[in-house]
Amino acid sequence: MLDIKMIAENPQKVSAALLKKGHEVDFTELLAWDTERRQTIYEVETFKAQKNKVSADIPRLKKEGKPVDGIFAEMKELGVKIAEGDKKQAELEKKIFDFLCALPNLPDDDLLPGEKENNEVVKVYNSKPEFGFEPKNHVDLCTSLGMIDYERGVKLSGNGYWLYRNWGARLEWALLNFFISEHLNDGYEMILPPHQLGYNCGFGAGQFPKFADEVYWVDPEEDKTKSKFMLPTAETALVNMYAGEIIDEAKLPMKFFAYTPCYRKEAGSARAEERGMIRGHQFNKVEMVQYAHPDHSMQAFEELVGKACSLMDKLGLHFRLSKLAAGDCSASMARTYDIEVWIPSMGIYKEVSSVSNANDYQARRNNTRFRDSKTGRPQFLHTLNGSGLATSRVMPAIVEQYQNADGSITVPEVLRPFLGGLEVIK
């Protein structure tokens, strides 16, 4: 959510920034509603002040035995005017709210406009693995090693689901444990949130109302705001933990991480390129979130990017870090860096982590504030999130990049302690 006062002060600047995201807006109508809203408030509050004043006189007049019937009639008329004004105000506020909450976040100034083609590779890590043989894809490798059972996954739940088995399950779990131990070392608090969330969480994170059809609803009601949905990322839970609260400034930054499966419909996105574990309806992810002071959120952003890269680097994978163009950042985000891992069989880089700074966009939507020690007043804080990491994307990369000519897979060294010292899966 953007601040209407900021828009009112700088409508051209705001619409220019939104245009970088490919979002065209005209604020003329919005600003007219706002003027009308303030005018209405002024009128209705004048009536209310009058009502309060007269109401206070009535018991006194009654005590003195003076007639009050005339006043009652007058007050009744005033009551009607107040009700009309309140209604008008509520309608205007609803229109303004709907307009504002449909606007995406402003991209940071340094982002290039446009879509994917303007993403910029910031850094490439580790060398691209060379094979002295024709590398296999992760689907074949995992199937032949009994790590993933695609057929039985489909039997249980249909297309887009699979079973992790044996060393596949253990490798996935080892990855999760590795990530968790790294975050604990860095002083992040571990959270296990509910997987079913109320509508307000989706709204606060900025995913609703626009993307309400892309999640799974549990016992959907006619009115979605009364239903729960399966979280599409732990960010949706973590970013709403302090909604409506005013946090002590000394507690910032607050750093959390959570492991949850992520549930997504991914409707219409099935492609040959996305076979196997690249895109499923349920995948595992460890998500990091920080609540930061606005003055220090850029620093927090760098920290999260650094952490995500460090995890990948320690796994010895070949990957790259990309700074996304404005139009490729999701609606809620002011800036996003993606970590993309090399998938040899596809010859492309696939996203395993997305680190973003929402600035105060999410905090405004769910009213998360801190008390500014300088002014003594509450102020919206900044929320940041980053995958750290999506195991279900990392695992195919490991399987493919670490494959051997005989179809076995060497276990990255950092994972061995989590797999009872196992060096090769065969």
Next chain:
RNA sequence: GGAGCAAUACCCAAGAGGCCGAAGGGGCUCCCCUGCUAAGGGAGUAGUACGAGUGAAUCGUAGCGAGGGUUCAAAUCCCUCUUGCUCCGCCA
């Protein structure tokens, strides 16, 4: 899932249509006395949102879990919802 009870400021709590933005405690802040880790006396203590005004002060409006209703007037009466507690049922 069924039944009953509750929700008031940082915490506890009174309040039962107007004199209630709300008694009284506790806590916290400040002052006095005493004087050294006791005790006493006094003062202050709704945050917040919105609007007017502006570098400010200040004023107004809303707000007693949330949303509606009755009434000239609602913390107080009525309805719906949410959350918590107790009992019953079911169950990892």
